[in-house]
């Protein structure tokens with residue numbers, strides 16, 4: 001059974017994933033314009049990942065006989081006070097995405113749509129990984145403190161994370 005309620009919730013999730021892709025694209029652009037090439041590469045890659053999250057949902061909705069819809073997006077923030085501020089905003093946003101996925105999962109249980117519940121397992125695990133990834137980046141800022149060159153090293157590390165195979169999954 002593929003209820004209208006579930007379909008609506010998945011379509012709203014498509015919108016949120018597409019919005020996430022835009023948010024990270026705007027952040028990547030800010031990083032590039034401000035000399036953080038490593039962070040920019042990392043966030044451009046992450047923006048692509050969010051687009052993949054969106055298209056995966058879109059395919060699922062259509063495969064189930066529904067109609068995946070694209071909706072209006074908001075203008076993302078284009079200005080940030082610091083590189084750390086960028087990553088604080090990302091973690092806050094990912095927590096919101098996790099809550100949204102969990103709400104849809106909850107709805108699948110109420111509606112007895114176990115197929116969609118199973119499909120959402122991938123997203124639940126992905127959110128655990130993403131939150132953990134961004135917390136680990138924020139930890140780097142704490143460790144660097146006010147150290148001279150701290151931001152330079154964080155940017156370099158983000159560049160290598162963008163190139164690591166695990167970051168591209």
Ligand code: FEO
Nearest residue numbers: 017050053097130
């Ligand atoms: Fe698709 Fe980062 O949540």
